[in-house]
Amino acid sequence: MAEPHIADSGLMDRRIIDLTLTFSSEITPVPGHPRATIAPWHLHEVHARSNSLLFFSIHTGTHVDAPYHFHREGATIDQVPLDRLIRPAVLCDLRPRARSRQPVTVADLEASGLAGRSLEGTIPVLFSGWAARAWNQPNLYAEHPYLDPAAAEWLARQRISALGLDFAVDPGEPYPCHLVLLGAGIPLIENLVNLDQIGQQDFTLIALPHKVHGGNGGQARVAAML
Ligand SMILES: [Zn+2]
Numbered sequence: 001m002a003e004p005h006i007a008d009s010g011l012m013d014r015r016i017i018d019l020t021l022t023f024s025s026e027i028t029p030v031p032g033h034p035r036a037t038i039a040p041w042h043l044h045e046v047h048a049r050s051n052s053l054l055f056f057s058i059h060t061g062t063h064v065d066a067p068y069h070f071h072r073e074g075a076t077i078d079q080v081p082l083d084r085l086i087r088p089a090v091l092c093d094l095r096p097r098a099r100s101r102q103p104v105t106v107a108d109l110e111a112s113g114l115a116g117r118s119l120e121g122t123i124p125v126l127f128s129g130w131a132a133r134a135w136n137q138p139n140l141y142a143e144h145p146y147l148d149p150a151a152a153e154w155l156a157r158q159r160i161s162a163l164g165l166d167f168a169v170d171p172g173e174p175y176p177c178h179l180v181l182l183g184a185g186i187p188l189i190e191n192l193v194n195l196d197q198i199g200q201q202d203f204t205l206i207a208l209p210h211k212v213h214g215g216n217g218g219q220a221r222v223a224a225m226l
Pocket of ligand 1: 063
């Protein structure tokens with residue numbers, strides 16, 4: 001069945017860009033986590049309907065990390081208000097500067113559009129192109145650019161609402177940027193794609209994570225509204 005035509009949404013000239021990886025077992029899991037499985041429960045051929053079961057780590061593909069992920073006293077994903085995740089966003093195009101296995105520094109952020117502007121209450125979105133290239137590759141969590149802990153502190157000091165990005169913030173243990181940002185109550189919106197389609201620095205970001213009771217994070221559908 002083709003998608004039926006529907007009337008205009010009433011959001012007038014707003015253009016919506018889906019920043020979400022399509023969820024499948026092809027997505028490279030976090031090292032040490034299981035690969036996602038999607039199992040059929042009912043099949044059209046047998047049951048005249050389709051249902052399915054999912055088994056996956058919350059940190060697979062596009063998702064939001066809640067402060068509780070690294071801090072026992074931090075907010076769980078069902079406690080993170082949506083007001084933190086639907087906000088003015090600022091695209092930071094790091095493509096000319098981000099390098100495999102190298103830290104993204106404060107100087108890189110400033111040189112990529114974040115110098116001299118207030119980020120308070122916004123969602124900066126760090127765009128390296130990494131997740132779009134490596135989402136199904138074995139090096140997704142091995143050769144990615146990462147965030148300099150000083151840059152994480154710089155962002156936290158500016159009281160940002162959340163941080164979006166398309167590469168893992170830390171290269172691994174002891175996860176200094178997760179500790180700093182989640183410790184400041186700043187959720188992380190990870191593994192974004194289609195950031196090349198935004199084409200402007202300022203937009204509205206909408207991230208809606210699965211509301212898991214007591215969850216350390218949640219799978220999310222994330223969109224840019226231009
Ligand atoms: Zn995560």
